[in-house]
Amino acid sequence: MTDYSELTTREAFGKFLTELGGQDARIVVLDADLSRSTMTKYFARAYPERFIQCGLAEQNMVSIAAGLATCGRIPFASTFAVFASSRCFDQVRMSVAQPRTNVKIVSTHGGITVGEDGSSHQAIEDIALYCSLPNFNVVAPADSIETVEVIRAAALTEGPFYVRLGRSKTPVVYTSGCKFKLGKADILREGRDAAVIATGIMVYMAVNAADLLAKSGIKCRVLNMSSIKPIDRQAIDDASTETGAIVTAEEHLLHGGLGSIVAQVLASGTPAPLASLGIKDTYCKSGKPEELLAANGLTAEDIADAVKSVIARKK
């Protein structure tokens, strides 16, 4: 058995997809000259006849995936998050979202923790773009363990999926297993003073922030909102009612991302003071992942400070 906790999310994806491929012959995998980075290379090695190398042509890849899906195949198409979103957005819209074809887009290298490659390779708009599409499910797993469960759910659930994975090694949140349910938030820490709603790699930071806050007597709830669309409105509403102060954290632009979606849910349900952490309407620079997270206010300390600020705003 593979120990997924030792892997990056993309490695976990590549290995588990290969495992799934052995169980379900309908699965086919497409890549656009990045299989050695997205880790679909494992599937390519195991099932060469079901691996479709598209070359550098993401638009063609997405439409081909849609054609395969209409014939009963379950296509997983992979590339970097920047290319999987903006490069082929119209193909995703016309061939996948609107006709609701059973295509799974799994991107890697999402967010700014791509690091040194710089802004061209740092996907910060992908979640907003995919959440804007009717019929799409959008998920950003917190770690490699949850990645496995998300990929399993994507394969088993009919309909379009966008799954966002990272490049670097992500600390494991789910040390003792994980039950992923599409459309459900997972409460990782209980608390009634405030709630942090986080997605992707920010979930680990949120847990650390809650531990930091506990030292000063603040009990902070932490929600893993890996399922961004559909979103768990009830969990947001409960967090707002029961804690009265909300912080969101994401490795993505604030516009159109988790923060915007949570704000919408809060405003139409039970409003509470809200602080949203994310990229602020700007492109980022080359640098080490941790440097970039710090420069953009996305550390555990930043989350802890934001929690204190929303608690102070409670009436």
Added chain:
Amino acid sequence: MTDYSIEELKGIARKLRRHVITMISSAGSGHPGGSLSAADIITALYFRTMRHNPDDPRWPDRDRFILSKGHAAPVLYAALAECGYFPLEWLTTLRKSGTCLQGHTDSTLTPGVDMSAGSLGQGLSVGIGMALAAKLDKKEYRTYVLLGDGECQEGQVWEAAMFAPNYKLDNLTAIVDYNGLQLDGFTHQIMDLEPFVEKWRAFKWEVIEIDGHDMQQVVGALQKSALVKGRPVVIVAKTVKGKGVSYMENNVDYHGKAPNKADTETALRELA
């Protein structure tokens, strides 16, 4: 399908053209030019070439068809209705609120439509996916994709053109409805496609050139395309935009305009 003679197919094509005029006139908008130029090709496909079953639109072994030039939807709808996929009465609901016949094809609404289209350049890639699925599933069905010539200005068409020969997709036939006009004018003035046939050959496709209004040639080319081994086939069909209606032929104004009442009567008289 019934083995219609060439003369009978010509009659069906005329009937489809009449439907196109009636439908677009009733809708008050639509794309008559590109629907009329494709009428003979669509007729040959649906009434002669393709194995399909109107009683079972999702029959797994059916030949696939993608109308990549989705704006020619009226002529496809007319063919589907005449085949029996849905009642003929639906045709005049085209583009109207609540209809199953959207302005551009929608696979979620119309029986017999395998893929939505309307944003140009994507159909050949979708067809590649279907052709790949046939190879994987060891099925005999063939995939046909109809493109517009203007559409071939889209970059994705050439991504697909590069892909299909690399995967030796000899179960794929692309047909280009080369009517020489696009919304803004003549293709050779807007963005010249020539040398067109040479482009496809350079991309390693088998090319068949025909007159897209000569039913014998259309039927023959489709038949021949199924016999080519080891690579995909493109049929470059020279056509006339607005074919069959005198005032629409080669008239850029009728790319996307409905005829008025008097002009509708003239058109139907000419197509009688």
